[in-house]
């Protein structure tokens with residue numbers, strides 16, 4: 001019977017990898033209990049954007065097997081690591097950058113990290129936006145101070161189901177740290193290498209806006225899986241986003257996708273949609289790079305940030321939070337596709353974009 005189940009499951013393709021679940025090694029269990037087929041699928045990320053579709057396809061295929069009356073599909077997940085892991089214990093480092101300030105880069109970084117953690121991944125968040133560190137505040141930990149552990153490593157702060165480090169938690173509250181080039185480089189190195197991050201699936205790094213020293217430092221310090229570019233739909237922001245993309249390209253950092261933030265605004269009283277900054281401009285960038293999502297302007301996102309709780313946790317049903325959750329899953333999907341692409345030499349070159 002197990003063979004019949006596996007044969008049915010070998011007709012189900014992973015929608016992103018275009019390979020069947022059996023040959024991808026994703027079937028952890030396929031057994032009959034009474035008339036019920038028990039199938040456990042080991043996804044490549046707990047934040048899999050295709051989970052619903054895979055479940056439906058598995059059910060449909062297995063129900064075709066004679067004798068099967070019902071199907072119970074359960075999921076596990078093991079994030080596959082990049083060909084060259086970023087750091088011991090850290091599978092993927094993802095940079096979140098923007099060409100221009102104020103487009104919501106930190107908000108996106110915080111919500112991406114919180115959403116991946118909410119889906120069950122082990123997540124770290126590093127605030128490398130040394131000139132305007134806002135992550136600590138957005139995580140509700142502005143007053144917390146970083147301590148050293150017994151191995152004299154910086155101990156990241158734990159909040160909202162993830163670990164994070166920010167320069168803001170090193171200096172006395174409200175005071176700015178002044179960094180010169182070499183100091184900055186060594187500070188970034190310490191944040192990455194001399195911190196007790198432990199075992200992480202994803203380390204999300206909030207970069208300063210623009211194309212400067214910190215970005216270069218980071219790409220020289222650690223093997224990054226790729227970068228996410230946050231932009232608004234305005235032409236000025238898009239021009240700067242294109243510049244940031246170019247910088248990553250020159251540093252051989254793959255661009256994993258674009259997030260269009262403040263894409264539109266839905267008036268709560270009338271339900272009317274306003275495209276305050278124009279709309280869809282990122283799709284032009286997205287012709288070359290995946291558009292991970294369009295996040296509306298929403299007052300709760302700002303309020304939640306000010307109250308120190310990421311919107312994806314405080315108001316997961318809010319439309320902007322839903323968009324951010326989808327962005328995180330699409331990003332996780334992109335990372336999985338790349339990791340598998342690297343590990344399975346014979347995968348097709350053309351992989352679909354989420």
Ligand SMILES: Nc1ncnc2c1ncn2[C@@H]1O[C@H](COP(=O)(O)OP(=O)(O)OP(=O)(O)O)[C@@H](O)[C@H]1O
Pocket residue numbers: 098100101102103104105106107108129132134208209261262295296297298299300301302303305306320
């Ligand atoms: N989708 C959104 N809806 C409503 N408010 C938002 C949204 N995205 C960001 N904001 C708000 O806009 C402000 C700027 O966001 P944020 O600090 O994330 O931008 P940034 O690009 O990281 O800025 P900087 O370049 O200064 O670091 C914050 O008050 C934030 O709460």
